[in-house]
Amino acid sequence: xxxxxxxxxxxxxxxxxxxxxxxxxxxxxxxxxxxxxxxxxxxxxxxxxxxxxxxxxxxxxxxxxxxxxxxxxxxxxxxxxxxxxxxxxxxxxxxxxxxxxxxxxxxxxxxxxxxxxxxxxxxxxxxxxxxxxxxxxxxxxxxxxxxxxxxxxxxxxxxxxxxxxxxxxxxxxxxxxxxxxxxxxxxxxxxxxxxxxxxxxxxxxxxxxxxxxxxxxxxxxxxxxxxxxxxxxxxxxxxxxxxxxxxxxxxxxxxxxxxxxxxxxxxxxxxxxxxxxxxxxxxxxxxxxxxxxxxxxxxxxxxxxxxxxxxxxxxxxxxxxxxxxxxxxxxxxxxxxxxxxxxxxxxxxxxxxxxxxxxxxxxxxxxxxxxxxxxxxxxxxxxxxxxxxxxxxxxxx
Amino acid sequence: xxxxxxxxxxxxxxxxxxxxxxxxxxxxxxxxxxxxxxxxxxxxxxxxxxxxxxxxxxxxxxxxxxxxxxxxxxxxxxxxxxxxxxxxxxxxxxxxxxxxxxxxxxxxxxxxxxxxxxxxxxxxxxxxxxxxxxxxxxxxxxxxxxxxxxxxxxxxxxxxxxxxxxxxxxxxxxxxxxxxxxxxxxxxxxxxxxxxxxxxxxxxxxxxxxxxxxxxxxxxxxxxxxxxxxxxxxxxxxxxxxxxxxxxxxxxxxxxxxxxxxxxxxxxxxxxxxxxxxxxxxxxxxxxxxxxxxxxx
Numbered sequence: 001x002x003x004x005x006x007x008x009x010x011x012x013x014x015x016x017x018x019x020x021x022x023x024x025x026x027x028x029x030x031x032x033x034x035x036x037x038x039x040x041x042x043x044x045x046x047x048x049x050x051x052x053x054x055x056x057x058x059x060x061x062x063x064x065x066x067x068x069x070x071x072x073x074x075x076x077x078x079x080x081x082x083x084x085x086x087x088x089x090x091x092x093x094x095x096x097x098x099x100x101x102x103x104x105x106x107x108x109x110x111x112x113x114x115x116x117x118x119x120x121x122x123x124x125x126x127x128x129x130x131x132x133x134x135x136x137x138x139x140x141x142x143x144x145x146x147x148x149x150x151x152x153x154x155x156x157x158x159x160x161x162x163x164x165x166x167x168x169x170x171x172x173x174x175x176x177x178x179x180x181x182x183x184x185x186x187x188x189x190x191x192x193x194x195x196x197x198x199x200x201x202x203x204x205x206x207x208x209x210x211x212x213x214x215x216x217x218x219x220x221x222x223x224x225x226x227x228x229x230x231x232x233x234x235x236x237x238x239x240x241x242x243x244x245x246x247x248x249x250x251x252x253x254x255x256x257x258x259x260x261x262x263x264x265x266x267x268x269x270x271x272x273x274x275x276x277x278x279x280x281x282x283x284x285x286x287x288x289x290x291x292x293x294x295x296x297x298x299x300x301x302x303x304x305x306x307x308x309x310x311x312x313x314x315x316x317x318x319x320x321x322x323x324x325x326x327x328x329x330x331x332x333x334x335x336x337x338x339x340x341x342x343x344x345x346x347x348x349x350x351x352x353x354x355x356x357x358x359x360x361x362x363x364x365x366x367x368x369x370x371x372x373x374x375x376x377x378x379x380x381x382x383x384x385x386x387x388x389x390x391x392x393x394x395x396x397x
Numbered sequence: 398x399x400x401x402x403x404x405x406x407x408x409x410x411x412x413x414x415x416x417x418x419x420x421x422x423x424x425x426x427x428x429x430x431x432x433x434x435x436x437x438x439x440x441x442x443x444x445x446x447x448x449x450x451x452x453x454x455x456x457x458x459x460x461x462x463x464x465x466x467x468x469x470x471x472x473x474x475x476x477x478x479x480x481x482x483x484x485x486x487x488x489x490x491x492x493x494x495x496x497x498x499x500x501x502x503x504x505x506x507x508x509x510x511x512x513x514x515x516x517x518x519x520x521x522x523x524x525x526x527x528x529x530x531x532x533x534x535x536x537x538x539x540x541x542x543x544x545x546x547x548x549x550x551x552x553x554x555x556x557x558x559x560x561x562x563x564x565x566x567x568x569x570x571x572x573x574x575x576x577x578x579x580x581x582x583x584x585x586x587x588x589x590x591x592x593x594x595x596x597x598x599x600x601x602x603x604x605x606x607x608x609x610x611x612x613x614x615x616x617x618x619x620x621x622x623x624x625x626x627x628x629x630x631x632x633x634x635x636x637x638x639x640x641x642x643x644x645x646x647x648x649x650x651x652x653x654x655x656x657x658x659x660x661x662x663x664x665x666x667x668x669x670x671x672x673x674x675x676x677x678x679x680x681x682x683x684x685x686x687x688x689x690x691x692x693x694x
Binding site for chain 2: 072075077101102104105108109110112113114116118119120129130132133134177181187
């Protein structure tokens with residue numbers, strides 16, 4: 001995957017003396033010192049990273065950390081003081097007003113915290129807004145708007161007015177408006193922060209589902225780590241206008257760059273951070289390849305290692321089942337040509353690798369067997385048992 | 398001490414010489430304004446008086462029912478009966494024409510100035526004190542230059558009226574546009590609006606309730622001014638009141654005054670109805686519409 005959006009050495013200085021402030025910044029002065037000397041505020045400093053095509057990139061930080069400024073520089077609602085932004089290799093900062101309008105109409109759309117719908121227009125007209133200003137035909141506007149509304153599940157309300165809707169529905173309209181232009185890049189500025197928690201989770205799931213159907217490059221601004229972890233492929237953490245860490249949710253949680261990053265996790269449910277695939281281990285169990293090994297040999301191996309369970313795979317590491325000393329023994333005793341199927345533990349079902357840890361938790365604690373984890377193609381990744389679980393929770397809690 | 402205060406700033410003289418200069422050098426411009434405005438008001442008045450009175454009265458009642466409701470329609474009908482009964486129909490219509498003409502011109506100038514003010518802080522800084530000046534200056538004072546430049550009659554009356562009535566239209570247009578939330582404007586920009594599209598598709602529609610309040614205020618002020626303007630011959634109901642004063646005829650003065658009040662109530666309620674609930678005619682859902690607009694804004 002290549003970088004669709006490249007942010008190169010980007011700065012935004014607010015106030016009377018931006019150039020002077022830039023010079024002081026280069027000399028290594030802090031944000032507070034610069035404000036004291038020049039009455040000038042550093043909004044964003046030294047932002048330098050790429051955002052990959054089709055990923056959900058969450059920018060997190062407390063209020064005043066510069067995250068909203070950063071996202072508004074991407075489509076130049078706020079003019080950068082220094083630095084470049086490249087979209088598909090084109091420098092946005094060098095664009096003429098006309099080129100900029102074209103970019104906003106075709107490549108980048110935006111979803112706002114306060115929804116920012118037009119109250120005098122119907123839901124469908126709101127959804128078609130981007131196409132209306134681009135002067136597309138009425139029919140095209142209606143068709144694209146309806147398609148987008150269907151995607152967010154609001155086709156039936158197309159002819160209502162925004163004031164007749166709940167907050168969650170209004171933001172679905174906001175999302176539909178952004179989708180209708182078919183822009184590959186979506187900027188979402190605290191898009192779900194104004195919604196109540198249940199609706200917020202619902203909307204986050206909506207985004208995840210949307211990405212599965214048709215991946216957009218999403219830059220998502222949030223101050224909520226749970227949200228960032230739920231939807232983010234990667235997370236950037238901002239503090240005082242600077243990006244202090246960029247990484248996957250797991251990286252950020254397990255290896256926070258500093259105290260500020262760590263402070264986000266107080267109260268965060270770690271079982272939501274990890275997926276089953278992240279913690280499954282494949283060293284603790286014996287593995288039997290079928291058809292290579294027979295049951296008697298397997299039983300002997302387990303006894304040799306004084307282990308109770310084994311996993312049975314076939315070619316390509318496809319998971320078949322799990323056996324224990326007990327089931328193997330009884331299967332061997334029963335017949336002269338025992339089959340693997342007779343020895344499989346019936347209560348053990350593999351968990352897909354992207355199952356959230358919180359969902360695996362109960363299964364592991366309630367079952368006397370470890371839970372095997374498989375990937376999308378059914379290949380065996382490892383198991384999660386009580387010991388692994390405790391270690392994980394202990395490491396991060 | 399007396400010597401310290403013994404000086405004079407001849408502001409009155411300066412204003413006079415300024416007025417003289419305008420009169421000497423801008424006669425053509427003044428005549429042009431007078432002719433255009435005169436034509437506008439005359440044609441309104443002739444048009445309205447050309448309609449059979451009963452038909453026009455019925456139309457006014459119909460508008461009242463359509464925009465406000467049947468109760469207000471009853472009131473309008475009663476008002477029409479009173480106007481006919483007091484035999485002041487011609488004066489009332491003449492005043493109405495003057496108010497509408499002066500208000501239209503005031504809005505045609507005021508709304509664009511308000512828009513310019515909202516988009517540019519420098520213009521706002523200049524225009525604001527001018528508006529303060531226009532609004533606090535006693536309205537009688539406008540009569541003098543109006544009479545000097547344009548003589549006596551309906552045109553100077555209309556000029557004095559529109560100058561006096563314009564400030565709320567400017568102010569409330571400016572306020573309405575500035576009150577449009579930052580995110581609404583950003584949404585317009587983010588989806589690729591040009592400056593013109595942003596104004597006509599986002600800012601003006603969202604500022605409409607405020608602009609309509611300005612329109613309402615302008616019309617109300619215009620109505621109060623046309624009474625005063627009767628002193629320089631603007632005619633209409635103001636003339637009836639003025640005659641009442643000159644003859645110390647309480648009855649005549651009251652009839653003229655009552656005519657103004659009835660006209661004011663009709664104009665006020667009807668213009669207000671355009672500011673709220675445009676989409677939903679029933680007042681309850683209209684109010685809900687406004688609330689929704691605020692919530693999403």
